[in-house]
Amino acid sequence: MIEEEEVTLLLNDLLEVYGYDFTQYARASIKRRINRLWTLDKFPSFAELRYRVRTDADYLKRFVEELTVNVTEMFRDPSFYRALRKEVLPALTAKPFIRVWHAGCSTGEEVFSMAILLKEANLLHKSLLYATDLNPEVLEVARKGIYALAPMRQYSENYVLSGGTADFSGYYTAQYDYVKFNEELTRKMVFSTHNLVSDRSFNEFDLILCRNVLIYFDKTLQDRVLTLFDESLGLLSFLGLGSKETLRFSGIRQKYKQVGSEKIWRKID
Amino acid sequence: MAENRLVSNSAMVLIGGSTGSIDVLLNLLPALRPPLTFALVIVLHRKSATDTSLADLFALKTSLPLQEVEDKDAILPGHIYLAPADYHLLIEHDGTFSLDDSEKVNYSRPSIDVTFESAADVYGSALTGILLSGANADGSAGLQAIKRAGGLTIVQHPDTAQVAYMPQQAILNTKPDYVLDVEGMVSVLR
Numbered sequence: 285m286i287e288e289e290e291v292t293l294l295l296n297d298l299l300e301v302y303g304y305d306f307t308q309y310a311r312a313s314i315k316r317r318i319n320r321l322w323t324l325d326k327f328p329s330f331a332e333l334r335y336r337v338r339t340d341a342d343y344l345k346r347f348v349e350e351l352t353v354n355v356t357e358m359f360r361d362p363s364f365y366r367a368l369r370k371e372v373l374p375a376l377t378a379k380p381f382i383r384v385w386h387a388g389c390s391t392g393e394e395v396f397s398m399a400i401l402l403k404e405a406n407l408l409h410k411s412l413l414y415a416t417d418l419n420p421e422v423l424e425v426a427r428k429g430i431y432a433l434a435p436m437r438q439y440s441e442n443y444v445l446s447g448g449t450a451d452f453s454g455y456y457t458a459q460y461d462y463v464k465f466n467e468e469l470t471r472k473m474v475f476s477t478h479n480l481v482s483d484r485s486f487n488e489f490d491l492i493l494c495r496n497v498l499i500y501f502d503k504t505l506q507d508r509v510l511t512l513f514d515e516s517l518g519l520l521s522f523l524g525l526g527s528k529e530t531l532r533f534s535g536i537r538q539k540y541k542q543v544g545s546e547k548i549w550r551k552i553d
Numbered sequence: 554m555a556e557n558r559l560v561s562n563s564a565m566v567l568i569g570g571s572t573g574s575i576d577v578l579l580n581l582l583p584a585l586r587p588p589l590t591f592a593l594v595i596v597l598h599r600k601s602a603t604d605t606s607l608a609d610l611f612a613l614k615t616s617l618p619l620q621e622v623e624d625k626d627a628i629l630p631g632h633i634y635l636a637p638a639d640y641h642l643l644i645e646h647d648g649t650f651s652l653d654d655s656e657k658v659n660y661s662r663p664s665i666d667v668t669f670e671s672a673a674d675v676y677g678s679a680l681t682g683i684l685l686s687g688a689n690a691d692g693s694a695g696l697q698a699i700k701r702a703g704g705l706t707i708v709q710h711p712d713t714a715q716v717a718y719m720p721q722q723a724i725l726n727t728k729p730d731y732v733l734d735v736e737g738m739v740s741v742l743r
């Protein structure tokens with residue numbers, strides 16, 4: 285088990301040597317992730333782990349990828365997507381152009397879910413989905429739009445629960461154990477690396493989704509990132525967070541009004 | 554009573570359980586008298602990610618403030634907290650919770666081990682861990698961590714548990730301080 289001071293040492297190394305800043309991540313969680321890697325990669329001591337991270341750039345890549353959590357699924361929390369269909373998209377229909385930002389999109393399942401919603405609301409043709417993540421590896425997966433076939437049944441159930449009425453399997457072609465989502469969806473997506481800790485806002489959006497990313501940050505960093513989102517949202521635009529995340533602790537909360545009971549807020553000031 | 558002194562040293566009491574532990578809690582919660590000097594944190598394996606009704610069910614059984622945890626909620630004495638479905642519940646040094654949706658541990662998210670270990674890290678000896686009925690070995694490693702940190706460990710008596718496997722595993726691996734039935738737990742917590 286890694287000691288608290290050792291966590292600090294390692295995080296400082298990552299920042300000093302490589303410019304990756306994890307120092308404001310939620311400590312308890314990042315500590316667990318480091319412990320997990322220590323065990324998985326069988327380091328005999330902390331010193332060996334630290335030396336490897338400091339000197340081996342290939343290993344660093346693995347380390348950073350495994351430090352972050354990439355779990356995701358399509359139509360995760362169907363009631364959230366149902367609210368997007370019912371409350372958010374109708375408010376955007378009049379716009380000549382719709383910009384959506386998925387911050388921390390992981391392997392892209394959420395982005396494809398959103399593209400399907402836009403398609404079904406007949407808005408996809410005038411939408412652009414910007415999808416960013418810190419980790420270039422997951423973006424590579426997202427860009428291809430190729431996923432394992434096995435979870436599609438679950439996703440299809442989620443899709444129906446979210447209010448979907450089309451044939452979900454019509455959105456992809458299956459081959460062996462994989463499915464590839466239709467070009468029609470991918471064409472509207474732009475993938476790029478973006479680090480929420482160190483990179484700035486790059487556009488103004490009508491909807492920002494950042495789900496299950498802020499839970500990995502401490503309160504100070506959460507507030508900074510939420511301010512970044514605030515700067516990237518026009519008046520009456522929307523912000524969607526993960527099902528256990530909240531604006532309650534942030535300085536920007538006064539400017540936002542929660543939409544229904546889902547984790548969706550609208551900028552009203 | 555020696556037990557009493559020990560629990561009242563705790564700033565946090567953790568209760569972990571799986572199959573068969575909801576009933577135990579429905580009996581335990583009404584017996585807790587306010588004000589509690591500790592924060593009570595409940596981590597249960599749950600069937601469905603969408604069942605928020607568990608918090609409502611428990612809230613009916615106590616006059617103490619009870620809530621399902623959201624990320625970065627403050628940990629306050631006298632309050633009862635329930636781990637949300639589908640997230641691991643972690644304890645931060647600044648007296649807040651954090652959530653984490655990383656891989657399941659012991660086929661479970663939330664995992665009892667994860668919360669117990671994380672709490673042991675922060676609270677050290679000022680912690681009590683209680684493990685209830687269940688069909689899974691989750692919780693044993695967590696109780697060991699609490700014990701190592703100097704905290705108090707309690708396991709439901711397997712004969713009184715709906716599913717004895719979880720408490721049995723814990724007894725085998727940990728040598729808990731107490732093995733108690735529900736009444737025994739109530740008197741220790743009061």
Ligand SMILES: C[S@@+](CC[C@H](N)C(=O)[O-])C[C@H]1O[C@@H](n2cnc3c(N)ncnc32)[C@H](O)[C@@H]1O
Nearest residue numbers: 352353356388390417418419479480481495496
């Ligand atoms: C648990 S996934 C969430 C995926 C998706 N939004 C969802 O809710 O299903 C968290 C993602 O956040 C990314 N992430 C973590 N730190 C980040 C940062 N500083 N900047 C951008 N992305 C980050 C991780 O790489 C990971 O892909």
